[in-house]
Amino acid sequence: MAENKRIDQATGTQTVGHEWDGIEELDTPMPRWWLWTFYASIVFSIGYVIVYPAFPLIHDSSKGLWNWSSRGALEKEIAADAARKAPILSAIAATPIEQLPARPDLMRAAVQGGAAAFRVHCVQCHGSGAAGSKGYPNLNDDDWLWGGDLKAIEYTITYGARNPDVAETHAGMMPAFIRDQMLSPAQVQDAISHVRVISGQEKPSASARRGAQVFADNCAACHGADGKGLRQFGAPNLTDGIWLFGGDRAALQETVGGGRQGVMPAWGHRLDPVTIKMLAAYVHGLGGGEATPAPDAATQTAEATPQGTPATPTTQ
Numbered sequence: 001m002a003e004n005k006r007i008d009q010a011t012g013t014q015t016v017g018h019e020w021d022g023i024e025e026l027d028t029p030m031p032r033w034w035l036w037t038f039y040a041s042i043v044f045s046i047g048y049v050i051v052y053p054a055f056p057l058i059h060d061s062s063k064g065l066w067n068w069s070s071r072g073a074l075e076k077e078i079a080a081d082a083a084r085k086a087p088i089l090s091a092i093a094a095t096p097i098e099q100l101p102a103r104p105d106l107m108r109a110a111v112q113g114g115a116a117a118f119r120v121h122c123v124q125c126h127g128s129g130a131a132g133s134k135g136y137p138n139l140n141d142d143d144w145l146w147g148g149d150l151k152a153i154e155y156t157i158t159y160g161a162r163n164p165d166v167a168e169t170h171a172g173m174m175p176a177f178i179r180d181q182m183l184s185p186a187q188v189q190d191a192i193s194h195v196r197v198i199s200g201q202e203k204p205s206a207s208a209r210r211g212a213q214v215f216a217d218n219c220a221a222c223h224g225a226d227g228k229g230l231r232q233f234g235a236p237n238l239t240d241g242i243w244l245f246g247g248d249r250a251a252l253q254e255t256v257g258g259g260r261q262g263v264m265p266a267w268g269h270r271l272d273p274v275t276i277k278m279l280a281a282y283v284h285g286l287g288g289g290e291a292t293p294a295p296d297a298a299t300q301t302a303e304a305t306p307q308g309t310p311a312t313p314t315t316q
Contacts (some may be wrong), residue, residue, distance in 0.1 A: 022261075029119045083299045098292040100281060107281060117275050121267070130286050135245060135262055141288045143242040144168050145234045148290035154207025154280035158273075159264030161234065169266055172234035176216070176259030185257070187214050192252045198239050199247060220289045 004017040008026055016027045048054065053069060055062040088109045092100070100107045118130070125136045132138040142148065146156050161170040176184040183191070194211030196202040216225065222235035229237040236244065244262075245255050267276055285287070 025313075043124050089274050092277060097154050097193070097277050100150065100277075110278040110281035111285050114211060114278035114280070115274070116200065117271070117279050118282055122279070123272070130283070137287065138242070139245060139283050140286045141242060141287070143237065143240065143288070145229075145231065145236055147231055148284070149289060149292045150280055150284050150289070151292065153283050153289070154277060156264065156281055157276050157283075158268040161264035162261060163263065163266045164265040166268070170264070172222070172235050174255060174260040176257065178257035179259065183214065183218065183256075187211075188253065189255060191215050191219065192249055195227065195238050195252060196247070196249070199241065201247060 004019075005015055005027075008024070011026060013026045013028055015024045018025065022207045028164065050064065051066050052064040053061045054064065088106070091103075091111050092106055092113075093101060095106055100110055118126075119128070122130075126132050126139055127136075130139040137143075137145070139289075144152070146152060146161070154217055156170065159166050159168040162173060163169040175182060176186055178185055190207045190211035191214040192211065193202060193205060193207035194209075197204055197211075199209040202208065202290075215227070216221075219227075222230055222233045223238055224230050224235075227238040229235045236242075241247070243251070245251055245260060267279075271279075
Protein backbone atom coordinates (compact mmCIF):
# COMPACT_ATOMS: atom_id res chain seq x y z
CA MET A 1 0.00 0.00 0.00
CA ALA A 2 2.99 2.26 0.58
CA GLU A 3 3.68 2.48 -3.12
CA ASN A 4 0.18 3.89 -3.65
CA LYS A 5 0.80 6.85 -1.38
CA ARG A 6 1.07 10.18 -3.10
CA ILE A 7 0.87 13.87 -2.40
CA ASP A 8 -2.55 15.39 -2.98
CA GLN A 9 -2.07 18.32 -5.29
CA ALA A 10 -5.00 20.36 -3.94
CA THR A 11 -4.00 20.21 -0.26
CA GLY A 12 -0.32 19.22 -0.35
CA THR A 13 -1.08 16.38 2.10
CA GLN A 14 0.02 12.78 1.59
CA THR A 15 -2.71 10.17 1.11
CA VAL A 16 -2.87 6.96 3.14
CA GLY A 17 -2.45 4.84 0.03
CA HIS A 18 -5.84 3.25 -0.50
CA GLU A 19 -8.85 4.27 -2.51
CA TRP A 20 -12.48 3.19 -3.00
CA ASP A 21 -14.06 3.81 -6.32
CA GLY A 22 -11.74 6.72 -6.88
CA ILE A 23 -12.14 8.15 -3.40
CA GLU A 24 -8.88 8.55 -1.45
CA GLU A 25 -8.19 9.43 2.21
CA LEU A 26 -5.75 12.08 3.30
CA ASP A 27 -3.23 11.27 6.03
CA THR A 28 -3.77 14.57 7.82
CA PRO A 29 -1.68 14.77 11.02
CA MET A 30 -3.48 15.40 14.35
CA PRO A 31 -3.24 18.93 15.77
CA ARG A 32 -0.31 19.31 18.12
CA TRP A 33 -2.50 20.57 20.95
CA TRP A 34 -4.71 17.47 20.69
CA LEU A 35 -1.72 15.13 20.84
CA TRP A 36 -0.31 16.83 23.95
CA THR A 37 -3.73 16.69 25.61
CA PHE A 38 -3.92 12.99 24.84
CA TYR A 39 -0.45 12.36 26.27
CA ALA A 40 -1.31 14.38 29.38
CA SER A 41 -4.47 12.30 29.95
CA ILE A 42 -2.34 9.14 29.80
CA VAL A 43 0.05 10.54 32.39
CA PHE A 44 -2.88 11.64 34.58
CA SER A 45 -4.54 8.22 34.43
CA ILE A 46 -1.31 6.49 35.45
CA GLY A 47 -0.98 8.87 38.41
CA TYR A 48 -4.64 8.34 39.36
CA VAL A 49 -4.19 4.56 39.38
CA ILE A 50 -1.20 4.94 41.69
CA VAL A 51 -2.78 7.43 44.10
CA TYR A 52 -6.44 6.32 44.27
CA PRO A 53 -8.24 2.93 44.46
CA ALA A 54 -8.46 1.58 40.93
CA PHE A 55 -8.12 -2.18 40.51
CA PRO A 56 -10.76 -4.62 41.79
CA LEU A 57 -9.41 -7.58 43.75
CA ILE A 58 -11.12 -10.79 44.86
CA HIS A 59 -12.44 -9.45 48.19
CA ASP A 60 -11.48 -5.79 48.05
CA SER A 61 -9.77 -3.30 45.76
CA SER A 62 -6.40 -1.60 45.51
CA LYS A 63 -6.09 1.14 48.15
CA GLY A 64 -3.82 3.64 46.40
CA LEU A 65 -1.06 5.67 48.02
CA TRP A 66 -3.55 8.05 49.67
CA ASN A 67 -5.79 5.24 50.96
CA TRP A 68 -8.84 7.35 49.98
CA SER A 69 -12.37 6.03 49.44
CA SER A 70 -15.74 7.67 48.92
CA ARG A 71 -17.14 5.67 51.85
CA GLY A 72 -14.36 6.91 54.11
CA ALA A 73 -14.93 10.48 52.97
CA LEU A 74 -18.65 10.14 53.71
CA GLU A 75 -17.93 8.74 57.18
CA LYS A 76 -15.69 11.73 57.90
CA GLU A 77 -18.41 14.14 56.75
CA ILE A 78 -20.99 12.37 58.90
CA ALA A 79 -18.66 12.46 61.91
CA ALA A 80 -17.95 16.15 61.36
CA ASP A 81 -21.67 16.90 61.06
CA ALA A 82 -22.39 14.90 64.22
CA ALA A 83 -19.71 16.84 66.08
CA ARG A 84 -21.22 20.11 64.85
CA LYS A 85 -24.71 19.09 66.02
CA ALA A 86 -23.62 17.50 69.30
CA PRO A 87 -23.91 20.64 71.47
CA ILE A 88 -27.40 21.42 70.15
CA LEU A 89 -28.60 17.83 70.55
CA SER A 90 -27.16 17.70 74.07
CA ALA A 91 -29.00 20.90 74.95
CA ILE A 92 -32.26 19.52 73.54
CA ALA A 93 -31.76 16.28 75.46
CA ALA A 94 -31.18 18.17 78.71
CA THR A 95 -34.25 20.40 78.28
CA PRO A 96 -37.67 19.00 79.26
CA ILE A 97 -39.83 19.05 76.17
CA GLU A 98 -42.46 21.32 77.72
CA GLN A 99 -39.71 23.93 78.28
CA LEU A 100 -38.50 23.99 74.67
CA PRO A 101 -40.83 26.84 73.63
CA ALA A 102 -39.04 29.06 76.15
CA ARG A 103 -35.79 28.43 74.24
CA PRO A 104 -36.53 29.61 70.67
CA ASP A 105 -33.08 28.59 69.42
CA LEU A 106 -33.51 25.03 70.67
CA MET A 107 -37.12 24.88 69.51
CA ARG A 108 -36.13 25.86 65.97
CA ALA A 109 -33.37 23.27 65.93
CA ALA A 110 -35.74 20.62 67.29
CA VAL A 111 -38.39 21.40 64.66
CA GLN A 112 -35.80 21.20 61.87
CA GLY A 113 -34.46 17.89 63.15
CA GLY A 114 -37.98 16.58 63.61
CA ALA A 115 -38.89 17.50 60.03
CA ALA A 116 -35.98 15.42 58.74
CA ALA A 117 -36.92 12.47 60.96
CA PHE A 118 -40.58 12.76 59.94
CA ARG A 119 -39.65 12.42 56.25
CA VAL A 120 -37.82 9.18 57.04
CA HIS A 121 -40.12 7.49 59.54
CA CYS A 122 -43.63 8.98 59.37
CA VAL A 123 -44.62 9.97 55.84
CA GLN A 124 -45.50 6.38 54.96
CA CYS A 125 -48.66 6.66 57.07
CA HIS A 126 -49.25 10.36 57.68
CA GLY A 127 -48.20 11.59 54.23
CA SER A 128 -45.49 14.04 53.20
CA GLY A 129 -47.63 16.97 54.34
CA ALA A 130 -48.79 15.17 57.51
CA ALA A 131 -52.41 15.43 56.30
CA GLY A 132 -52.98 11.70 56.83
CA SER A 133 -55.62 9.61 55.08
CA LYS A 134 -58.40 7.21 56.04
CA GLY A 135 -57.30 5.52 59.24
CA TYR A 136 -54.21 7.74 59.60
CA PRO A 137 -54.72 10.99 61.54
CA ASN A 138 -54.22 14.43 60.06
CA LEU A 139 -51.53 16.03 62.22
CA ASN A 140 -52.25 19.55 60.97
CA ASP A 141 -55.63 20.02 62.66
CA ASP A 142 -56.45 20.55 66.33
CA ASP A 143 -58.22 17.24 66.93
CA TRP A 144 -56.22 14.91 69.20
CA LEU A 145 -57.24 11.51 70.54
CA TRP A 146 -54.54 11.31 73.20
CA GLY A 147 -53.56 14.95 73.72
CA GLY A 148 -51.91 17.59 71.56
CA ASP A 149 -49.45 19.29 73.89
CA LEU A 150 -45.72 18.62 73.50
CA LYS A 151 -45.44 16.08 76.30
CA ALA A 152 -48.54 14.15 75.22
CA ILE A 153 -47.30 13.94 71.63
CA GLU A 154 -43.89 12.79 72.84
CA TYR A 155 -45.58 10.08 74.91
CA THR A 156 -47.68 8.88 71.98
CA ILE A 157 -44.66 8.69 69.67
CA THR A 158 -42.64 6.85 72.30
CA TYR A 159 -45.22 4.24 73.32
CA GLY A 160 -47.67 4.26 70.43
CA ALA A 161 -51.23 3.00 70.64
CA ARG A 162 -52.51 -0.55 71.05
CA ASN A 163 -49.09 -2.20 71.05
CA PRO A 164 -49.42 -5.46 73.01
CA ASP A 165 -45.66 -5.63 73.62
CA VAL A 166 -45.44 -2.17 75.20
CA ALA A 167 -46.86 -1.89 78.71
CA GLU A 168 -47.18 1.91 78.59
CA THR A 169 -48.99 2.04 75.26
CA HIS A 170 -52.35 3.75 74.79
CA ALA A 171 -54.82 0.90 75.05
CA GLY A 172 -58.34 2.12 74.23
CA MET A 173 -60.15 0.67 71.23
CA MET A 174 -63.55 0.68 69.56
CA PRO A 175 -65.70 -2.42 70.28
CA ALA A 176 -67.48 -4.29 67.49
CA PHE A 177 -71.06 -3.84 68.65
CA ILE A 178 -72.72 -5.93 65.93
CA ARG A 179 -70.03 -8.56 65.39
CA ASP A 180 -69.83 -9.25 69.12
CA GLN A 181 -73.65 -9.11 69.44
CA MET A 182 -73.59 -6.24 71.90
CA LEU A 183 -76.24 -4.31 69.95
CA SER A 184 -78.73 -5.20 67.25
CA PRO A 185 -78.34 -3.74 63.73
CA ALA A 186 -81.41 -1.56 64.36
CA GLN A 187 -79.91 -0.16 67.57
CA VAL A 188 -76.66 0.59 65.75
CA GLN A 189 -78.55 2.46 63.04
CA ASP A 190 -80.32 4.51 65.70
CA ALA A 191 -77.00 5.29 67.42
CA ILE A 192 -75.55 6.35 64.07
CA SER A 193 -78.50 8.66 63.53
CA HIS A 194 -77.85 10.27 66.91
CA VAL A 195 -74.14 10.72 66.13
CA ARG A 196 -74.91 12.30 62.78
CA VAL A 197 -77.34 14.69 64.45
CA ILE A 198 -74.87 15.86 67.11
CA SER A 199 -72.21 16.26 64.40
CA GLY A 200 -74.52 18.45 62.34
CA GLN A 201 -74.90 16.05 59.42
CA GLU A 202 -78.58 15.16 59.86
CA LYS A 203 -81.70 16.75 61.27
CA PRO A 204 -83.34 15.28 64.40
CA SER A 205 -85.51 12.24 63.72
CA ALA A 206 -87.29 9.45 65.57
CA SER A 207 -84.29 7.21 64.90
CA ALA A 208 -81.94 9.79 66.38
CA ARG A 209 -84.11 10.15 69.47
CA ARG A 210 -84.00 6.38 70.02
CA GLY A 211 -80.29 6.48 69.32
CA ALA A 212 -79.72 9.05 72.05
CA GLN A 213 -80.68 6.44 74.64
CA VAL A 214 -78.55 3.77 72.94
CA PHE A 215 -75.65 6.21 72.97
CA ALA A 216 -76.16 7.06 76.64
CA ASP A 217 -76.22 3.37 77.60
CA ASN A 218 -73.31 2.15 75.46
CA CYS A 219 -71.16 5.01 74.20
CA ALA A 220 -71.24 7.89 76.69
CA ALA A 221 -68.86 6.12 79.09
CA CYS A 222 -66.02 6.77 76.64
CA HIS A 223 -67.25 9.51 74.34
CA GLY A 224 -68.91 11.52 77.11
CA ALA A 225 -72.55 12.33 77.53
CA ASP A 226 -72.22 15.20 75.05
CA GLY A 227 -70.23 13.08 72.56
CA LYS A 228 -67.16 15.30 72.73
CA GLY A 229 -64.84 12.46 73.66
CA LEU A 230 -62.57 11.64 76.58
CA ARG A 231 -58.84 11.68 75.98
CA GLN A 232 -57.98 9.30 78.79
CA PHE A 233 -59.68 6.63 76.68
CA GLY A 234 -58.58 7.94 73.30
CA ALA A 235 -62.26 8.39 72.42
CA PRO A 236 -62.74 11.06 69.72
CA ASN A 237 -65.02 14.05 69.65
CA LEU A 238 -68.11 13.05 67.67
CA THR A 239 -69.57 16.54 67.43
CA ASP A 240 -67.06 18.10 65.02
CA GLY A 241 -66.44 17.48 61.32
CA ILE A 242 -63.19 15.55 61.71
CA TRP A 243 -63.43 11.82 61.07
CA LEU A 244 -60.60 9.32 61.03
CA PHE A 245 -62.52 6.61 59.16
CA GLY A 246 -65.36 8.69 57.72
CA GLY A 247 -68.60 10.14 59.07
CA ASP A 248 -71.09 8.94 56.46
CA ARG A 249 -73.57 6.22 57.41
CA ALA A 250 -71.68 3.44 55.61
CA ALA A 251 -68.40 4.30 57.34
CA LEU A 252 -70.08 4.63 60.73
CA GLN A 253 -71.85 1.31 60.20
CA GLU A 254 -68.48 -0.32 59.56
CA THR A 255 -66.91 1.39 62.57
CA VAL A 256 -69.65 0.72 65.11
CA GLY A 257 -70.51 -2.73 63.82
CA GLY A 258 -67.00 -4.09 63.26
CA GLY A 259 -64.92 -1.98 65.61
CA ARG A 260 -61.58 -0.26 65.05
CA GLN A 261 -58.21 -1.43 66.32
CA GLY A 262 -55.72 0.81 64.51
CA VAL A 263 -52.13 0.63 65.76
CA MET A 264 -49.66 3.47 66.20
CA PRO A 265 -46.07 2.13 66.25
CA ALA A 266 -44.12 2.56 69.46
CA TRP A 267 -40.97 4.36 68.38
CA GLY A 268 -39.30 4.28 71.78
CA HIS A 269 -37.51 1.04 70.88
CA ARG A 270 -36.49 2.28 67.42
CA LEU A 271 -35.49 5.92 67.83
CA ASP A 272 -33.38 7.67 70.44
CA PRO A 273 -35.11 10.00 72.93
CA VAL A 274 -33.74 13.18 71.30
CA THR A 275 -35.09 12.21 67.88
CA ILE A 276 -38.49 11.47 69.44
CA LYS A 277 -38.43 14.82 71.22
CA MET A 278 -37.63 16.58 67.94
CA LEU A 279 -40.42 14.68 66.16
CA ALA A 280 -42.86 15.79 68.84
CA ALA A 281 -41.72 19.40 68.43
CA TYR A 282 -42.19 19.21 64.66
CA VAL A 283 -45.65 17.63 64.87
CA HIS A 284 -46.69 20.14 67.53
CA GLY A 285 -45.62 22.99 65.27
CA LEU A 286 -47.60 21.82 62.24
CA GLY A 287 -50.57 23.91 63.29
CA GLY A 288 -52.69 21.86 65.64
CA GLY A 289 -50.45 21.71 68.70
CA GLU A 290 -51.85 22.67 72.08
CA ALA A 291 -50.34 24.51 75.02
CA THR A 292 -48.95 22.48 77.89
CA PRO A 293 -51.79 21.94 80.38
CA ALA A 294 -51.60 23.21 83.91
CA PRO A 295 -50.43 20.61 86.46
CA ASP A 296 -53.94 20.07 87.84
CA ALA A 297 -55.23 19.38 84.31
CA ALA A 298 -52.44 16.99 83.36
CA THR A 299 -54.69 14.03 83.96
CA GLN A 300 -56.75 15.14 80.97
CA THR A 301 -53.86 14.22 78.65
CA ALA A 302 -53.05 10.70 77.56
CA GLU A 303 -49.49 10.71 78.87
CA ALA A 304 -50.37 8.52 81.84
CA THR A 305 -52.83 6.13 80.22
CA PRO A 306 -51.94 2.65 81.56
CA GLN A 307 -52.28 -0.61 79.73
CA GLY A 308 -55.64 -2.19 80.29
CA THR A 309 -57.76 0.93 79.79
CA PRO A 310 -61.33 -0.23 79.12
CA ALA A 311 -62.26 -0.81 75.51
CA THR A 312 -63.61 2.42 74.08
CA PRO A 313 -65.79 3.33 71.11
CA THR A 314 -63.59 5.26 68.66
CA THR A 315 -65.52 6.31 65.58
CA GLN A 316 -63.34 9.14 64.30
